Amino acid sequence: MTAPSGVDAASTIAVVGTGVAGTSAALTLRNAGFTGRVVLIGDEPDEPYRRPPLSKDVLRGTMPPEKTRLRAPDTWSQHSIELRTGTRVSGVDPEARRLIFADGTGLDFDRILLATGGLPKVLPQARGVDGVHTLRTLADVPALHGVLAAGSRLLVIGAGLIGSEVAATASAMDCAVTVLEAQPAPLSRALPREITRVYEELHRASGVDLYTGVDVRELIHEGDQLAVTDADGRVYSADAAVVAVGLDPRTELAEHAGIATGDGIVVDEYFATSAPGVYAAGDVANHPNHVLGGRQRVEHWLNAQEQGGAAARAMLGDPTPYSCVPWSWSDQHGVTLHVCGWPEVAEDVTVRGELDERDFTAIARRNGRVVGAVGMNRPAELRALRTVVSAAPHVERAVLADPATELASLASFEVAGTSS
Secondary structure, eight states, rough: OOOOOOOOOOOOOEEEEOOOHHHHHHHHHHTTTSSSSSEEEESSHHHHBBBBBGGGGGHHHHSGGGGGGGSTHHHHHTEEEEEEEEEEEEEEETTTTTEETSSSOOEEEEEEEEEEEEEEEEHHHEEOOOOOOTTEEEEEEEEHHHHHOOTTTEEEOSSSHHHHHHHHHHHTTTTTEEEEOOOOOTTTTTTTTHHHHHHHHHHTTTTTTEEEEEOOEEEETTTTEEEEEESSEEEEESSSSEEOOOEEEEEHHHHHOOBBBSEEOOTTTTEEEESSSSSEGGEEEEEETTTSSSSEOOOOEEEEHHHHHHHHHHHTTTTOOOOOOOOOEEEEEEEEEEEOGGGGOOOOOEEEEETTEEEEEEEETTTEEEEEEEESSSSOOOOOHHHHHHOOOOOHHHHHOOSSSSSGGGGOOOOOSOOO
């Protein structure tokens, strides 16, 4: 490997963010042979941990927080990675190659990766209201878990992945759950309409009161309960509420440093930002979409892990254009969902299996090209289709629907051409 000028055994690479993107980058630097200084910095007090279990097993109380650790506690010292938790970075100076900590001290670096992730979007109506929760960090869990006693009433505002998982977890804990979603269906920003209907039925069959197309206008705390009023004047009452209406990328460090931003930190296919020596990866990175064109920001655990590794290799002078297809999963009401690619942009969907039985693979096409897939309880098929989506071949619907078609073989179909 040929390292870029200025990166050698005497160099320092700083990684801001101890989520999966940052930790993957730090470990990749060592695995790739970098012998200089690696400093991994996070503002949370906890050692690096996995976020996906927070809305499920950790919230339910069946997984202790220490089981979410990304690595054993001694991993960082064994790899000579300086782990600084509970440490807030207040500024980055790309020209001076120096970052400033909130306590006024600083750190000189040769390369830096911003893996700062995001924060839950704020619902203005909920700001400052008692009894309203969000769920992003381990520190958020105890207070929310504490209100999920059997028979308690929980109001979930937002039916994306986090809101839907929290609703499913609370329902399994025998809470009375009401979900309010502004869009026409749950998960509508991630799934085609054919599949969102399955989730509507799943929630309701599991005892969740789901209301879609709801425009929340007011949220107040009265006595010992919360009351939400929508645009039609309907009032929904509960003992507690969770706001899960999306994620805002944490771009403030980049913005103050004069680095280009726009729905995240803008990076190229190697995760380099507009400032030399500064890279970004994970939930905060807005990067080129090699299949659909344009740009995208992906908020999935596996993609953050892959991006962190790719960014680390680029910082060491081994840049490879990033072309991994988004991949995510969700466990709700005893059913596992897998999603790859961009099924939400589908013009048509071909279903293999049975939607009603919640055992299927749905393949999404746009302009005749396979651009995404959704599966329930069929992880192997979705893994095969991730490779297919990366190639984005033109495939006729009849071929997709044929049970005899080996899904992995679709990747070798012609990428250019016509389809029916």
